[in-house]
Amino acid sequence: MKAASSLRRLRAMMVKETRQILRDPSAFLIAFVLPMTLLFLMGFGVNLDASKTRTGLSLQDDGAAAQSLAGAYAGSRYFDIRAVGSVRQLRERMVAGDIRAIIVIPPDFSRDTARGGGTIQVITDGSVPNMAAFIAAYSEGVRATWEASRAADAGRQPTPPIALSARFWFNPELASRNFLVPGSIAVVMTMIGSLLTALVVAREWERGTMEAIMATPVRMGELLVSKVLPYLALGLGSMALCAVVAVTVFGVPFRGSVGALIVISTIYLYPALCLGLFISAAFKNQFVASQVALLTAFLPTMLLSGWIFEISSMPAWLQGLTYAVPARYLIPQLLTVFLAGDDWLLFLPNMAVLFGFGSLLLFLCIRATRRRIA
Amino acid sequence: MARPVASARGVVKRFGEGAPPALDGVDLVVETGRMTGLVGPDGAGKTTLMRMLAGLVDPDAGEIRIEGCTPDEMDRSRIGYMPQRFGLYEDLSVSENLNLYADLRGLAENEREERFAMLLRFTDLARFQQRLAGNLSGGMKQKLGLACALVREPALLLLDEPSVGVDPVSRRELWAMVRELVGEGMGVLWSTAYLDEAEKCDSVYLLNEGGLLYDGPPGDLTGPLEGRVFRIALPEKSRRSTLRRALDDEAVADGTVHGDAVRLLMRKGGDVATVAKPSGADDAKPVPARPRFEDAFVDLLGGGPGGSSDLADAYRDIPPDDTPAIAADGLTKRFGDFTAAHDIRFTVGQGQVFGLLGPNGAGKSTTFKMLCGLLTPTEGSGAVAGYDLRHARAEVRQSLGYMAQKFSLYGDLSVRQNLDFFAGAYGLGGRRAREAIGQAIETFHLQRYLGQNAGGLPLGFKQRLALACAVLHQPPVIFLDEPTSGVDPIVRREFWTHINGLVERGVSVLVTTHFMEEAEYCDRIALIYRSEQIATGTPDELKAMAGDGDATMEDAFIALIEASDARREAA
Secondary structure, three states: OHHHHHHHHHHHHHHHHHHHHHHOHHHHHHHHHHHHHHHHHHHHHOOOOOOOEEEEEEEOOOOHHHHHHHHHHHHOOOEEEEEEOOHHHHHHHHHHOOOOEEEEEOOOHHHHHHOOOOOOEEEEOOOOHHHHHHHHHHHHHHHHHHHHHHHHHOOOOOOOOOOOOOOOOOOOOOOOHHHHHHHHHHHHHHHHHHHHHHHHHHHHHHHOHHHHHHOOOOOHHHHHHHHHHHHHHHHHHHHHHHHHHHHHOOOOOOOOOHHHHHHHHHHHHHHHHHHHHHHHHHHOOHHHHHHHHHHHHHHHHHHOOOOOOOHHHOOHHHHHHHOOOOHHHHHHHHHHHHHHOOOHHHHHHHHHHHHHHHHHHHHHHHHHOOOOOO | OOOEEEEEEEEEEOOOOOOOOOEEEEEEEEEOOOEEEEEOOOOOOHHHHHHHHOOOOOOOEEEEEEOOEOOOOOOHHHEEEEOOOOOOOOOOEHHHHHHHHHHHOOOOHHHHHHHHHHHHHHHOOHHHOOOEHHHOOHHHHHHHHHHHHOOOOOOEEEEOOOOOOOOHHHHHHHHHHHHHHHHOOOEEEEEEOOHHHHOOOOEEEEEEOOEEEEEEOHHHHHHHHOOOEEEEEOOHHHHHHHHHHHHOOOOEEEEEEEOOEEEEEEOOOOOHHHOOOOOOOOOOOEEEOOOOHHHHHHHHOOOOOOOOOHHHHHOOOOOOOOOOOEEEEEEEEEEOOEEEEEEEEEEEOOOOEEEEEOOOOOOHHHHHHHHHOOOOOOEEEEEEOOEEOOOOHHHHHHOEEEEOHHHOOOOOOEHHHHHHHHHHHOOOOHHHHHHHHHHHHHHOOOHHHOOOEHHHOOHHHHHHHHHHHHOOOOOOEEEEEOOOOOOOHHHHHHHHHHHHHHHHOOOEEEEEEOOHHHHOOOOEEEEEEOOEEEEEEOHHHHHHHOOOOOOOHHHHHHHHHHHHHHHHHHO
């Protein structure tokens, strides 16, 4: 009898929640329009691969070696030599933004090269640090290739006797789209799990419906479950849509299993939903709840999950902080299930951590959700 | 037989350390078969006590019992609770809301059809079952809220300010419905800030600043005032000056302008014959009037404020002028298909108080905003202080002082910063600004609050500060939007003392209100209902339109609205 009436209350609350989701344009916006926007932005708009860099060349030596190296830069697929002249002239072009780098071949280069030395200078625009690092690496690559081919022409062994040959697995074209698109699923699920849930509960507080509901025999546990399950379903639906679009529109490979993807997503939504409920229980105001959700859920997922910015290149203290970001444990799973396949040895430890996060947040949430107004 | 269903004993509640208590040792009993009223101004502690009885707030001290149980043990399906905003899901339909609450309160499926049919008939909502709750009118929302609270017949019905902002017709209907429930043996607690509702309760608990001022039948409170309340009918010109002098008289405890008369409450032993009458009206005779609950409240608090206004004394004299201070000529505003105000026309002569009266959403604020130059009329024209609304908006705004609903102060700025800001906004600078601000601080006793944020002020001081800010530049015209909603009667009297004083100086006033008592202060009133101006006249002319010689403003309002609805249906 008791269980039956509890079940009936739970069903009633979930039916109500589902109707509200279906009628609320903001839920539709966050669950479907926003993910598609993000996906298309990441799939088409953003590209982290370096293409041809506009470069200036200051050739201060007219020896054969210097001419030959200049030719190597001009012919490289990484550099687009836009200007030639003195460093002073090129500096102005760099300030104006016409060129991103200056390669200086100094006056004594040919002579020094003949003696087995020879240095060049690469000046990059440090205000765009990512690109500066790329350019420095690429220009070193061009120089090394040039030196190797000269040595071969001269019949000598190339100076570094061990040749380094890089092969990139799983993403052989190194297309950033292949990890940006699956990774954006993490952002989408965070938005639905934490932001949308925080908003809908805070709205009930603001409109006074929470007060009316709490005065009925409904139990607090029923109230929590009735909020979690519909938004879990919504999160999974949105994830599925993203996955389908990722594979069909953007041609991202999917080498794992659908089952694994669903399990991974469900376990991630557990802490995400509990965080959303906890935020709204603690703040009870839509504006504050959305600010807190953006700060504690959305931004860390964007910045500290290893999705866009590699964790290993962060300062140590920041790396430490990333361990507290649930999405950090989701991104490797998502990338693996899309690009490599099911690897339960990798999945399980990450799932265990996420489950731990979820349980901690659920505990906080139950403590914060009391049948009291003040 | 009357049986107690809920009680509070010595309950105390404090929100935050060192804050004054929201409730301070209050006792209360709700019995079956009686309408129990919980009465008091905003901030008196009514909602806190309601929430305690609903088991949503724990008292710091004292105890709550519902049918003998503590709030933690009680059977919540035995309580029907309607919070202030009715607790409805606006994106669910009427029947979906009912079904939700039926499930939550455990109403069996087989009882549902009969119960719903009864509730829908009772609330007259049967035609609107499929309509979303958000698209119902205020009165219909209120009835649906009641139906949801009653969905499984409760032993205790808690109604937290069910009548706020609802038109008087719906208010009266709701009252009749709840009366019926009381007759069936339910325990009902009805909280309200309207003191006229208190008179109709069987038993009243009067709260003020967290303390219980009175409990018992309302008649026991007003009875002893019999013979101390009088009306003196006076011509329009001399009403305010007579009231001012009377209020400064030791023998008079309280007084208000009441339509075409001044209504006075004498102190014990005070003789009404000694009250000074204006020259030329020596034959005006004081007529004994029925004491009202509000008189009793003011008397309990030790009488109202004096009649002279420091604000008015320091105000400039507005030079007399024959052109109307405010003129509305066929003002109409449409938003898409919706007409928010239709063909509103009236003029306000200099030194007059004109009221726009009507329920929430009737079109009062729209009319107001057009006259302030904040909304462009779709049709029609208007003028304020002789400046045309269409061509001289800046001059219009400069010549009026505007006090918006809920006082529109900057809550995060201090009192001082608010004054500085409004002085700047009205173009006062340098010495003029300093003088005006200094004057305002002195007049409204703001000195000790200067550094405090306006958001944290007591309601009465917020209202004083809002008035101070609106008149810093001594405008000839003042617009007041719901100026005394929810404040206690003493603060309301003080406010009107200032306004009456300004009017004597030649200031013209436009005021919106849904508060019948406040309408009595007006020289003339336009009744706005469903975007139409359905009647215009002095308070007593409107009362006469209602037919009955002894009609109250509310009776007049209801009669005029019903006549308008009948015309609409006939058309």
